[in-house]
């Protein structure tokens with residue numbers, strides 16, 4: 001035991017439906033990602049991958065359907081969202097904080113002691129090759145570095161579920177491989193990993209691939 005293993009739990013989406021402006025974006029999606037599993041979500045641009053990840057993360061409420069984490073409904077228990085790590089396309093980093101401070105934020109919110117939060121932040125930044133930029137402000141980082149900082153922030157919380165939208169899209173080939181290694185390694189500790197991707201290299205490294213087509217999962 002490394003001390004990081006945890007009982008794997010599943011994230012389940014049941015009959016998820018989302019409409020915007022009269023257009024159906026998700027048309028009854030059922031999806032389960034199991035603890036320890038690496039699942040790739042593919043599909044053409046506009047097929048609904050980002051919307052599906054937003055719903056599964058609890059950030060967007062579906063018109064109907066349910067998201068369950070460990071059998072409990074996310075919509076009714078918002079605190080469950082602390083057990084999720086998310087990497088979205090805008091990254092959501094705080095520009096006037098350093099990379100390390102950004103990674104520490106959710107740890108401090110989870111009442112991890114400050115010294116421990118710092119160690120975990122550096123470990124996570126190291127895992128995505130960003131330790132040498134840890135003390136730089138986000139606004140001083142390149143787009144690809146910001147993306148890796150967002151990945152580090154999601155990994156540092158040791159989430160039950162990691163939801164990531166194109167988490168290596170801004171990386172060169174070398175950093176794509178190492179960032180993907182760090183993300184996929186989370187599954188070894190029991191994290192359920194769900195990656196939306198257009199990249200066949202990323203999909204090929206996952207255990208399972210599901211395909212979204214015009215809001216329907218195939």
Ligand SMILES: Nc1ncnc2c1ncn2[C@@H]1O[C@H](COP(=O)(O)OP(=O)(O)OP(=O)(O)O)[C@@H](O)[C@H]1O
Pocket residue numbers: 020021025043044045046047048049050051052
């Ligand atoms: N807030 C919104 N209002 C209206 N339409 C939306 C909204 N958000 C998303 N959409 C539409 O929903 C569809 C799915 O969008 P989404 O971003 O989930 O696609 P995607 O599969 O992630 O695409 P990409 O691969 O290009 O990132 C698109 O047609 C998009 O225009």
